[in-house]
Amino acid sequence: MPYKVSVTEKGQMTIPKKIRETLGIKGQVEVEMDQEQEMIKIKNIPDLSEVKGMIENPGQDVLGIRERMEEEYQP
Numbered sequence: 001m002p003y004k005v006s007v008t009e010k011g012q013m014t015i016p017k018k019i020r021e022t023l024g025i026k027g028q029v030e031v032e033m034d035q036e037q038e039m040i041k042i043k044n045i046p047d048l049s050e051v052k053g054m055i056e057n058p059g060q061d062v063l064g065i066r067e068r069m070e071e072e073y074q075p
Contacts (some may be wrong), residue, residue, distance in 0.1 A: 015042065032073055045073055 003016045015025065023044040025031060032043040 030073070045069075 003019065005013045005016065007013045015031075019042075020026070023031075023042070024046075025044050030045050032045055034041045034043070
């Protein structure tokens with residue numbers, strides 16, 4: 001379902017609540033944004049603290065993994 005949103009002079013917009021809920025976007029987080037022709041794609045970047053228990057080796061450096069992940073998502 002398409003949503004109509006306003007864009008401020010600074011380029012800010014509010015992601016509609018239903019889309020945030022669907023993507024699991026909660027609070028102040030970063031998302032990945034990409035342009036595909038005339039469309040904007042938004043993807044949630046999971047917080048590694050939420051998936052810590054899913055790491056196969058609990059002894060891994062979670063903060064180091066997070067830093068590497070954030071470097072990959074730099075625009």
